[in-house]
Amino acid sequence: MAKILLVEDNEMNRDMLGRRLEKRGYQVAIAADGPTGLALARSGSPDLILMDMSLPGIDGWEASRQLKADPATAAIPIIALTAHAMAEDREKALAAGCNEYETKPVELTSLLAKIELLLPKKPGA
Template sequence: MTTVLIVEDNELNLDMLSRRLARKGFEVIPAMDGEAGLETCRRALPDIVLMDMSLPRLDGWSATRALKADPATAAIPVIALTAHAMEADRQKALAAGCDAFATKPVELPALLAEMARLLERPDR
């Protein structure tokens, strides 16, 4: 079973996305802020991370940079999730180390396709 870490501080968004992914057969691990996301990722080593960018305690950009700098988590794909849909926001997320970028509200079919693409990469 593919494990997905969702780092999201909005409880409604976290619950909705968690339930939708669980129905698709994913094991979902939640984290409510960037620091918890880092700790959980290092401990659980999920297959993929869905990272909100606007998080308390440690924002998603900083959390992603830390994950990508750690050899134990560097190869785990990270998809940025954000309500900020401008090209500059996408570039900022990619520069921080995110492997892909998705806007909120989440369009589940597109997110699932992006997750599948990243999970099939040979460098994983």
């Protein structure tokens, strides 16, 4: 079962997305701010991270940069979640090292496709 770390400060979005992912068979870990997200990413060895960009404490861009700069966590794919639909935000997220980008409101089918695409492939694929 794939482990997904969801870093999101908005309680409703966190609850909703977490439950919907669990319903589809993912194991979901939750963090409500940047520092907790970083700690869980390092200790919980998730297979993939969903990272909100506007987080309190350490924002999503900075958290992604730190994770991608650390050899221990650099390989974990990160999907950036942001409410900004501007192209510059997408570029900013990719520049911070995020592997993908999803605009809020999250379109679940699209997000699931991206998750499946980024989850580490089984050997031989």
